[in-house]
Amino acid sequence: MPKVIDNIQIGPVVWKMRVEVPRLVEKAKAGQFVIIRVDEHGERVPMSIAGLDKKNGLLTVIYQVVGKTSALMTTVPAGGQLADCVGPLGVPSHVENWGIACVIGGGIGVAPIYPIAQAYKAAGNKLITIIGARSKNLLFYEEEHKAIADEMYICTDDGSYGQKGFVSDALKKLLDDGVKIGMIMAIGPVPMMRVVANLTKGYNVPTWVSLNPIMIDGTGMCGGCRVSLDGKTKFACVDGPDFDGHLVDFDLLTKRLGAYREMEKRAMKKFLEDPNCRLNEELKKVMAGN
Amino acid sequence: MGNPLEKKDRMKIPRAVMPQQDPQERKRNFKEVPFGLTEEMALREASRCLNCPKAPCIKGCPVDVDIPGFIQLILEKDYAGAARKIKETNSLPAVCGRVCPQEEQCEAVCVMGKKFGPVAIGYLERFVADYERENNLIELPHIEPPTGRKVAIVGSGPAGLTVAGQLIKLGHKVTVFEALHKPGGVLVYGIPEFRLPKSIVQAECDFLARMGVEFQNSTVVGKMDTIDELFAMGYDAIFIGSGAGLPNFMGIPGENLIGIYSSNEYLTRSNLMRAFDFPNYDTPIIYGENVAVLGGGNTAMDSVRTALRLGAKNAYIVYRRSEAEMPARKEEIHHAMEEGVQFMMLTAPVNFIGNGDGKVKAMECIKMQLGEPDASGRRRPIPIEGSNFTLDVDLVVVAIGNSSNPLIPQTTPGLQANKWGNIIVNEETKETSRKGVFAGGDIVRGGATVILAAGDGRVAAQHMHKYLMEEVKK
Ligand SMILES: Cc1cc2nc3c(=O)[nH]c(=O)nc-3n(C[C@H](O)[C@H](O)[C@H](O)COP(=O)(O)OP(=O)(O)OC[C@H]3O[C@@H](n4cnc5c(N)ncnc54)[C@H](O)[C@@H]3O)c2cc1C
Ligand SMILES: Cc1cc2nc3c(=O)[nH]c(=O)nc-3n(C[C@H](O)[C@H](O)[C@H](O)COP(=O)(O)OP(=O)(O)OC[C@H]3O[C@@H](n4cnc5c(N)ncnc54)[C@H](O)[C@@H]3O)c2cc1C
Ligand code: FES
Numbered sequence: 009m010p011k012v013i014d015n016i017q018i019g020p021v022v023w024k025m026r027v028e029v030p031r032l033v034e035k036a037k038a039g040q041f042v043i044i045r046v047d048e049h050g051e052r053v054p055m056s057i058a059g060l061d062k063k064n065g066l067l068t069v070i071y072q073v074v075g076k077t078s079a080l081m082t083t084v085p086a087g088g089q090l091a092d093c094v095g096p097l098g099v100p101s102h103v104e105n106w107g108i109a110c111v112i113g114g115g116i117g118v119a120p121i122y123p124i125a126q127a128y129k130a131a132g133n134k135l136i137t138i139i140g141a142r143s144k145n146l147l148f149y150e151e152e153h154k155a156i157a158d159e160m161y162i163c164t165d166d167g168s169y170g171q172k173g174f175v176s177d178a179l180k181k182l183l184d185d186g187v188k189i190g191m192i193m194a195i196g197p198v199p200m201m202r203v204v205a206n207l208t209k210g211y212n213v214p215t216w217v218s219l220n221p222i223m224i225d226g227t228g229m230c231g232g233c234r235v236s237l238d239g240k241t242k243f244a245c246v247d248g249p250d251f252d253g254h255l256v257d258f259d260l261l262t263k264r265l266g267a268y269r270e271m272e273k274r275a276m277k278k279f280l281e282d283p284n285c286r287l288n289e290e291l292k293k294v295m296a297g298n
Numbered sequence: 299m300g301n302p303l304e305k306k307d308r309m310k311i312p313r314a315v316m317p318q319q320d321p322q323e324r325k326r327n328f329k330e331v332p333f334g335l336t337e338e339m340a341l342r343e344a345s346r347c348l349n350c351p352k353a354p355c356i357k358g359c360p361v362d363v364d365i366p367g368f369i370q371l372i373l374e375k376d377y378a379g380a381a382r383k384i385k386e387t388n389s390l391p392a393v394c395g396r397v398c399p400q401e402e403q404c405e406a407v408c409v410m411g412k413k414f415g416p417v418a419i420g421y422l423e424r425f426v427a428d429y430e431r432e433n434n435l436i437e438l439p440h441i442e443p444p445t446g447r448k449v450a451i452v453g454s455g456p457a458g459l460t461v462a463g464q465l466i467k468l469g470h471k472v473t474v475f476e477a478l479h480k481p482g483g484v485l486v487y488g489i490p491e492f493r494l495p496k497s498i499v500q501a502e503c504d505f506l507a508r509m510g511v512e513f514q515n516s517t518v519v520g521k522m523d524t525i526d527e528l529f530a531m532g533y534d535a536i537f538i539g540s541g542a543g544l545p546n547f548m549g550i551p552g553e554n555l556i557g558i559y560s561s562n563e564y565l566t567r568s569n570l571m572r573a574f575d576f577p578n579y580d581t582p583i584i585y586g587e588n589v590a591v592l593g594g595g596n597t598a599m600d601s602v603r604t605a606l607r608l609g610a611k612n613a614y615i616v617y618r619r620s621e622a623e624m625p626a627r628k629e630e631i632h633h634a635m636e637e638g639v640q641f642m643m644l645t646a647p648v649n650f651i652g653n654g655d656g657k658v659k660a661m662e663c664i665k666m667q668l669g670e671p672d673a674s675g676r677r678r679p680i681p682i683e684g685s686n687f688t689l690d691v692d693l694v695v696v697a698i699g700n701s702s703n704p705l706i707p708q709t710t711p712g713l714q715a716n717k718w719g720n721i722i723v724n725e726e727t728k729e730t731s732r733k734g735v736f737a738g739g740d741i742v743r744g745g746a747t748v749i750l751a752a753g754d755g756r757v758a759a760q761h762m763h764k765y766l767m768e769e770v771k772k
């Protein structure tokens with residue numbers, strides 16, 4: 009069973025977990041994902057690869073606590089184990105030298121976009137990085153990005169840090185200034201990816217996004233992860249998760265992500281009511297409020 | 299010791315009736331439906347066998363199980379011996395006794411069949427296999443000294459498990475790579491608990507592990523290591539039994555609405571992830587009140603009966619041909635009817651209608667009539683113009699078959715597949731176009747049966763052994 013090296017809180021509801029899976033790490037590439045099951049009763053949750061320490065065989069995932077399973081993940085101690093961690097899954101991000109490449113990370117997306125930024129940079133691109141969060145205390149991975157970006161913009165919705173506004177505002181300015189961006193890769197909440205894709209359509213700049221529909225097996229066997237591109241159905245786990253943002257039906261994605269809302273609430277409630285629940289008190293409060 | 303009864307007296311005994319859970323009760327639980335024969339019933343049923351010298355039943359069995367032979371052992375009360383007799387050619391009798399379409403195979407040609415009803419070979423097979431397992435009589439077979447050869451098996455369905463069992467006995471080192479977190483293939487993720495208890499599949503896998511088979515679950519070949527990389531890692535021969543796990547959809551409008559599942563997704567949620575026991579298990583599943591299952595095979599029956607057990611008020615089978623053409627096992631169709639499934643024959647969906655919130659609320663259908671026979675020999679359904687009607691549904695399960703998962707063919711240069719993505723093999727040896735790579739089961743045949751997959755595994759194992767000993771120098 010895969011061993012958890014450490015599992016630390018890096019934001020109000022964000023954790024960073026490193027898992028020892030040497031064979032997986034050896035094979036994995038930027039843009040791919042893994043599927044984790046915490047315990048025998050657990051569901052299979054997909055997590056993007058946020059870092060690969062090839063030397064020590066360590067995988068980093070950065071996760072946001074949104075429900076039962078992500079909450080449960082926070083309770084796995086350093087040195088503990090996961091029931092399983094399968095991967096690498098999905099097609100690696102396409103990487104080439106476009107001259108100037110721009111990566112955009114919003115919210116939790118700043119983490120999975122990081123290995124892709126590294127790959128773009130290694131391919132010889134001039135790297136423009138735009139990261140954003142609702143507020144300063146929700147921003148992370150800034151140092152990592154700073155270390156490799158040729159140009160970097162930080163946006164917060166409330167203006168508590170960097171420039172006030174959305175990542176798309178920063179991007180729009182670059183495009184209006186005539187910066188010749190050859191490729192944009194955006195990862196973040198669905199509304200953010202939608203706004204970015206809608207914006208760049210008008211400028212005709214290729215824009216890819218990483219989609220996060222509900223998955224189970226991650227091998228193309230169930231079709232639960234179907235997304236629609238220009239009217240054609242694709243399975244995000246095997247055909248993606250990266251897709252041309254200009255073709256994605258974001259409405260469908262948003263709706264399908266809500267398929268189990270009622271049951272997810274029930275699962276969370278039951279979890280919180282369990283006298284043996286090992287969540288930290290602060291997180292318990294946040295989750296009870298949701 | 300043979301059968302003490304005269305032939306004419308054997309014919310007077312009526313065919314055994316399988317004791318089973320009451321339909322009204324069982325349609326709300328996931329426990330196995332048939333209880334299995336008692337010893338007394340099994341003895342009586344076995345005494346019906348005429349022990350015909352020609353034994354047409356053996357030829358009716360895809361893997362030539364010595365049926366009269368094992369039945370004679372039952373009469374001698376050597377039940378474990380009977381199970382071992384079956385295992386000479388079929389390593390999964392507890393599974394096959396439950397899921398084989400006996401009425402199309404061994405029982406279809408039983409001499410008793412026409413007049414008196416065939417000997418219940420499937421029931422007897424299940425009886426001896428269960429007896430052997432429940433009484434801990436399963437013996438570890440003799441294992442040959444190590445040959446120094448290593449074999450990789452891709453996929454842990456009946457095909458892969460059979461190859462593993464055969465080759466480990468012959469002294470080879472065997473590793474099974476399975477993409478999911480539990481081995482068993484369709485036997486664990488597809489076929490529900492009420493038809494095939496998962497503990498039985500687990501027992502089969504545990505037994506292989508005790509013999510020395512190594513299982514590497516959560517390992518997707520082609521994503522982790524490719525076939526070529528497995529060779530580079532020192533595997534001398536490879537068997538591909540990756541199944542037909544790519545769900546087909548109808549390709550009609552509205553198919554991506556919430557509440558429309560492939561049967562693979564629906565059954566995987568319920569069986570592998572145990573969503574039927576939510577929230578004790580974390581994986582959710584949509585509980586429909588009005589559930590339509592599209593298709594007429596075993597997968598459709600399993601889905602519709604699962605829907606009933608998850609509380610459906612109306613559970614429909616919507617099938618475009620008539621009952622006579624339904625490919626499901628007769629017993630499953632019968633069980634579904636007993637449980638109150640409503641069969642809408644000669645009906646096909648044309649459009650799914652959403653509730654404005656992205657969820658399915660109805661399905662537009664059209665009535666069909668049967669025309670001339672098509673390539674499959676079954677009469678082709680033709681839409682009747684103007685016969686459209688709407689059916690209220692809040693859950694639809696599409697069970698119209700699977701295609702083969704393209705991952706292995708795509709990542710293995712030189713591995714030939716046909717236009718449907720099925721791997722092409724030499725019929726006799728099961729070897730593919732790549733030297734040392736063999737394949738069998740659904741990845742070769744498209745959606746077929748457990749026994750055919752297991753049979754392929756047997757044949758492949760024989761030829762893999764020959765290949766390993768003759769062509770792999772150590
Ligand atoms: C390819 C991919 C990569 C992802 N990478 C990350 C990541 O790096 N970090 C991160 O925090 N999250 C990531 N996610 C999302 C993450 O999988 C979900 O947040 C997680 O499954 C939620 O589970 P839960 O029980 O905590 O929440 P729940 O209460 O079950 O659900 C909360 C919301 O999460 C989504 N969700 C639920 N189950 C699944 C599922 N099985 N698959 C996908 N989404 C689901 C739904 O929108 C749901 O409404 C990724 C998803 C995909 C498909
Ligand atoms: C719901 C349902 C009901 C059925 N009912 C019956 C019945 O009553 N009677 C009957 O005879 N038949 C039945 N069948 C058909 C029967 O189950 C199949 O024909 C049989 O299981 C095929 O066996 P297999 O070994 O070829 O593959 P499978 O059982 O499909 O197993 C293949 C395995 O390979 C794994 N795999 C795939 N790709 C990879 C990879 N790249 N790396 C690692 N692992 C991989 C899969 O995860 C899977 O576990 C049914 C099928 C279904 C779906
Ligand atoms: S998650 Fe099952 S097909 Fe993609």
